[in-house]
Amino acid sequence: MGEFRTHSQLIEAALKRCNVRPEEKAVMLSSRIIDPADLAPYEEALRRTSDHVISVRYHPMEVTDAHHMNDMLLAAMQQADFVLHYRGGTFPTPFAQLTAHSRGIPEVAASSTRWLDICLNEANQFRLHPSDEIVAEAMEAARLMERTNEIHLTSDGGTDLVLRKDGRKGHRQLGLADKPGIWDNFGFAMVACAPLENSANGVVVVEPGDAMLQMGATVRDPITLRVEDGRIVKIEGGESATALSQWLERWQDPESYGVSHIGWGLHPNAVWTGSPRFTPVDGESYRGSILIAFGSNTTDMPARHSGIGGTRHCVSHLDVPLLSHSFAVDGVPVVKSGKIV
Ligand SMILES: [Fe+2]
Structure with a gap:
């Protein structure tokens, strides 16, 4: 990755590195507790990378420290080629979200879906993006x-x-x-x-x-x-x-x-x-x-x-x-x- 002038350019480069292609079905996934306005740079980058983007907002389904997928969310994510899951910039958040330990993540991966979580704010993404x-x-x-x-x-x-x-x-x-x-x-x-x-x-x-x-x-x-x-x-x-x-x-x-x-x-x-x-x-x-x-x-x-x-x-x-x-x-x-x- 080189220099990025804007945040969405940084995300777009991350998506391209994940081999997201125009013909792929891509999902912008977030908890409904995340402010929709915060999703703009991610949606913009995703829409520039794939021609088939949907946005999915999940509501907390189980109020525990670990959040799990219900069957409807699981089925939807299994249809995708690529999922971009934005978890907000202040991890850990004071509300449950999907993590690697949630039920549903291995089942989605088993459908060949590629999944990228982001749980950093913009400044920390610039600091920590992988060289x-x-x-x-x-x-x-x-x-x-x-x-x-x-x-x-x-x-x-x-x-x-x-x-x-x-x-x-x-x-x-x-x-x-x-x-x-x-x-x-x-x-x-x-x-x-x-x-x-x-x-x-x-x-x-x-x-x-x-x-x-x-x-x-x-x-x-x-x-x-x-x-x-x-x-x-x-x-x-x-x-x-x-x-x-x-x-x-x-x-x-x-x-x-x-x-x-x-x-x-x-x-x-x-x-x-x-x-x-x-x-x-x-x-x-x-x-x-x-x-x-x-x-x-x-x-x-x-x-x-x-x-x-x-x-x-x-x-x-x-x-x-x-x-x-x-x-x-x-x-x-x-x-x-x-x-x-
Ligand atoms: Fe761990």
């Missing part, structure tokens, strides 16, 4: 993740966690829904996998300045997570540990404590907590950070590097980005103390 270098690096990282069997996470702060992923996918997330059956999210640059559900053993020390994204919280004092056979069995620490314990408890689901996915961030323009520009997209994409998550991990798409394909069904999902960690795959370091090797 050719990021695309190439993330694809290479996804191939490395795919062929990895064992993961070792460590830190000077006391983390020492071993996980197995034999046979699981290498998922890449970089805003490129260019092949049939891909779900992606614009502005991200990260790779992830779902480790085997009972494989993680050891300790994770979450440090001040790390984040618990769905809780909307920055960690204030160290949290020690003891993990046995894939699940957190003990949470130790102070104020932040208590907040985490309470959040996990409220779902009343033992799977909330299970490891969901793990991987690393690649985006050179992402910022960390404490920056006024910080968004959850930054937290998941910050170059050299590690993202570990707990809860659901079943989302999967037909495309080779899209989705994680675990077996942990769970009502909750919590993403925890970690700075200053080291990450090795089959004994080979890829991140050392927060820096890409």
Whole structure:
């Protein structure tokens, strides 16, 4: 991508990179809670790219933290070649929207539909849109993740966690829904996998300045997570540990404590907590950070590097980005103390 004079030019370039063509059926999808006026640049870009655009607004159908598709919405999206889903510029939003973990997303992808989420405001889209270098690096990282069997996470702060992923996918997330059956999210640059559900053993020390994204919280004092056979069995620490314990408890689901996915961030323009520009997209994409998550991990798409394909069904999902960690795959370091090797 080169220089863009307008916002809709940036979106148009993103759509062209996703191979949206004039003959394709494209959907502009949004929750009815999003202000329709905010959709103008996206609709403009979509209409310049495809000759067959419809706009669909969904109403909240289930008032829970996770939003799922009803059968009518699912059937409509399965008819599309390409879906552009605008989630507003202030993710996470105080209302439920469709996410990668929603029922319906894998079913839509299974119909060969390509799906691109956008959950950043205009300024952050300009900051985080993927360069050719990021695309190439993330694809290479996804191939490395795919062929990895064992993961070792460590830190000077006391983390020492071993996980197995034999046979699981290498998922890449970089805003490129260019092949049939891909779900992606614009502005991200990260790779992830779902480790085997009972494989993680050891300790994770979450440090001040790390984040618990769905809780909307920055960690204030160290949290020690003891993990046995894939699940957190003990949470130790102070104020932040208590907040985490309470959040996990409220779902009343033992799977909330299970490891969901793990991987690393690649985006050179992402910022960390404490920056006024910080968004959850930054937290998941910050170059050299590690993202570990707990809860659901079943989302999967037909495309080779899209989705994680675990077996942990769970009502909750919590993403925890970690700075200053080291990450090795089959004994080979890829991140050392927060820096890409
Ligand atoms: Fe996640």
